[in-house]
Amino acid sequence: MPEVSESGAPPREFGDLRDMHGSMGEEVRPNAGHRKPIFNPFHTHVGFGMALQNHSLRLDELYLARYIQFDRLITEGKPKSTVTLSGRLLNPAHFLHTVDVCFEPLPAPLEIDWLRKNAHSISLPDAYVHQRPKSPNGLTYTDGSTGDYDWDGNGRFRARVKLSKDEPGIYLVIFWVRRVPTDKGFPGAEVCIISQST
Secondary structure, X not given: OOOOOOOOOOHHHHHHHHHHHHHHHOOOOOOOOOHHHHOOOOOXXXXXXXXXXXXXXXXXXXXXXXXXXEOOOOOEEOOOOEEEEEEEEOOOOOEEEEEEEEEEEXXXXXXXXXXXXXXXXXXXOOEXXXXXXXXXXXXXXXXXXXXXXXXXXXXXXEEEEEOOOOOOEEEEEEXXXXXXXXXXXXXXXXXXXXXXXX
């Protein structure tokens, strides 16, 4: 039986885990998919998962940006219905910059040639609706619109999400936050809503 540290884990595995994490942080472009979230300045929390079976060691790192608390999460809806998401910014001094509603069809089996490729890029769906906060006191945006969602300036918000497609699919709702007015908006929270006929 291997020697264990005070925490109950073998010291050799600790060294291997440290090396695995270090190799992620040392990645260089264009193959820096692990490095980017590690050094993302907007992340507020991280979780680590480790698994050891025989000679197989695995490390999983999950980085989160927690800026929003929802009143109630709604994750399902019917096509053409409207879902309301409400909540508050955890720091009322932050800004809810915009809300994007992206759509993509339900996943389908992939072709074997696609699966055999070594690298795949991941990005947001191309189809999306861009929502802006409602303008105060009868003001309008330069395009003449008055905005889409309620945000009271004290961190409370209420956004109506239209599940606009007739077909089943997944709507990804991205809440873009700014900590200060000069910040570029970043994803402060994301909600997935599955839309399918019952």
